Amino acid sequence: YLIPQNQVEKEKQLEDMIKLAMVDGDFAPAEHKLINTVGAKLGFDKKELDQLVEKHIHKIKVK
Template sequence: MIDPTKLEHFRNLVSLITADGKIEEVERVALFKIAYDLGLPLDRFNLMLERGHEYRFLIPQNNHEREKQLEDMIELAYVDGDFAPAELELITMVSEKLGFTQTELDQIIHMHTAKLELLAKQSE
């Protein structure tokens, strides 16, 4: 049985990825890795991707999960090297609902994009 909180978090990630109307292969692979780790069956994974635009974003109930979810959303949105406007809009909306200020969001985005860019350079 899949942990309901983790499934909710995964649905939110699917919502983020489908926000721009397309799913890049690198985004699909990143989501698939998460789904595999959750034990989500492939047919359910594919159905969730098809219906991602229908999902309503669900807000986590504790601060640790809120911050973790925001960080995961940022990392997943940036996995293709750039934020699509719809992805950034959804992240901004979600961060506000999670209680983050715009300044805090900007700092978190900067921290994560700098970390991801450094990791990319190290792997070259």
């Protein structure tokens, strides 16, 4: 992964991680923890992370 340069790239990077985590149809606690850790390092707070994860999981499941 490259270091994201703006908010759009940060969200895209997290979305890619969520998609990868959901490949097997399960969002394991370890995967969620890793995404939370990366998200925090990218500057997202807990509430923002929870919203992003929920939004992208829902989007992935709808497809």
